[in-house]
Amino acid sequence: MTTSADSHRSGLWVAAGTFVLWGLMPLYWHLLKAVPSLQIVAHRIVWSAVLVVAWLVWKQGRGWLRAALARPRAAWMLGLSGLLIALNWSLYIWAVNAGHVIETSLGYFINPLLNVVIGVLFLRERLTRWQWLSVGIAAAGVLWLTFNYGSFPWIALALALSFGLYGVLRKLLSIDAVSGLGVESVYLFLPALALMFWGEANGSGGFLPLNGNPGWGVGLDVLLIIAGALTALPLIGFAYAVRRVPLSVVGLMQYIAPTLQFLIGALVFHEAFDRDRAIGFVFIWVALAIFVLDSLWRSRRQSAPVVTDRIAVESR
Numbered sequence: 001m002t003t004s005a006d007s008h009r010s011g012l013w014v015a016a017g018t019f020v021l022w023g024l025m026p027l028y029w030h031l032l033k034a035v036p037s038l039q040i041v042a043h044r045i046v047w048s049a050v051l052v053v054a055w056l057v058w059k060q061g062r063g064w065l066r067a068a069l070a071r072p073r074a075a076w077m078l079g080l081s082g083l084l085i086a087l088n089w090s091l092y093i094w095a096v097n098a099g100h101v102i103e104t105s106l107g108y109f110i111n112p113l114l115n116v117v118i119g120v121l122f123l124r125e126r127l128t129r130w131q132w133l134s135v136g137i138a139a140a141g142v143l144w145l146t147f148n149y150g151s152f153p154w155i156a157l158a159l160a161l162s163f164g165l166y167g168v169l170r171k172l173l174s175i176d177a178v179s180g181l182g183v184e185s186v187y188l189f190l191p192a193l194a195l196m197f198w199g200e201a202n203g204s205g206g207f208l209p210l211n212g213n214p215g216w217g218v219g220l221d222v223l224l225i226i227a228g229a230l231t232a233l234p235l236i237g238f239a240y241a242v243r244r245v246p247l248s249v250v251g252l253m254q255y256i257a258p259t260l261q262f263l264i265g266a267l268v269f270h271e272a273f274d275r276d277r278a279i280g281f282v283f284i285w286v287a288l289a290i291f292v293l294d295s296l297w298r299s300r301r302q303s304a305p306v307v308t309d310r311i312a313v314e315s316r
Contacts, residue, residue: 011244015253018237021230023260026104027268028230029096032223035206035216037094039199040224043207044089045192047228049185056182065186068179081169082184085235088162095155101265102273107159108258109284110142114164115250123171125246130294134252134287141283148276167250170239177239181232255288 032040056064069075095104116135119125127135146153170180199205206216207224215221242250262281265271 007244011241014237015241015245015250018234019254019256021234023257026096026101026261026264029093033097035220036204037097038195039205040093041090042192042195043224044227044231045188046196047225048231049189051228052182052185052232056178068175068183071175074173074175077169077173078180078183079187081166082187084162084166086188088159091158099271100155101269102262102271103153103155104159105258105261105265106145106153107156110156110160111164112252112254113139113142114160115167118168128294131291134291138284138287141280144283145277145280167242171242177236180239181235252291
């Protein structure tokens with residue numbers, strides 16, 4: 001039988017794996033740099049939809065969609081969350097392949113702060129004094145980075161806002177992770193398929209060698225199909241985690257992904273990273289260290305009475 005502690009622990013592990021995978025994704029999208037960004041997004045949606053819907057039909061039968069949409073508010077909330085995640089994907093892939101990986105990492109540093117604030121203000125989650133301190137220091141780092149970019153960081157802010165709102169919608173809607181992603185995929189499938197066909201017809205596509213266009217080649221075609229699985233798995237993991245772990249905790253764990261993205265941008269793609277940016281990132285890393293140490297201390301403090309009580313019972 002699964003206990004609440006087991007559920008919380010599994011949620012933490014799934015969240016960590018999800019954010020590591022997201023953090024490494026710029027390396028994958030860079031392999032597809034020859035493909036136009038909108039075509040990458042279209043293929044990502046189509047192949048993800050095929051895989052997820054096939055899985056749901058196999059596991060739950062053909063009535064899975066009707067059952068999912070029968071839930072209160074599911075139809076419009078999943079429609080809205082689908083639009084938000086499509087916007088997030090489109091902007092993110094374009095930014096990565098346009099040489100803005102470090103700015104995308106700033107967006108995902110801002111995003112957990114939004115989740116923490118939303119969790120406290122609207123979902124009645126509570127933070128300790130040390131957690132508030134970590135949030136404050138991280139906010140100072142984000143503000144420093146924002147005002148020292150030299151231009152309005154619209155990419156970072158748009159990424160943060162779109163994914164923050166997506167997380168809130170999935171937190172509020174009581175639906176399992178795979179079914180929710182399946183409904184979102186159904187909403188997005190036809191527009192994405194139309195975009196694919198439009199690209200093939202006007203020459204911006206290259207999945208198939210048509211009208212004298214030699215295409216992108218088998219290698220890139222396979223990478224585009226695999227992108228569907230790489231899209232579905234972390235989103236399912238994220239939706240799974242936010243239903244089992246407080247949104248404030250998930251929000252701060254999300255710093256894993258932008259840290260990896262930042263390292264890839266600076267060390268692998270050699271994007272500019274000057275002293276001002278370094279100062280801002282140090283603020284954020286110090287904040288994360290404070291949060292982790294506080295979480296470890298509270299975990300030990302809470303487990304101590306449980307161990308004492310068990311010893312007392314066994315001694316009787």
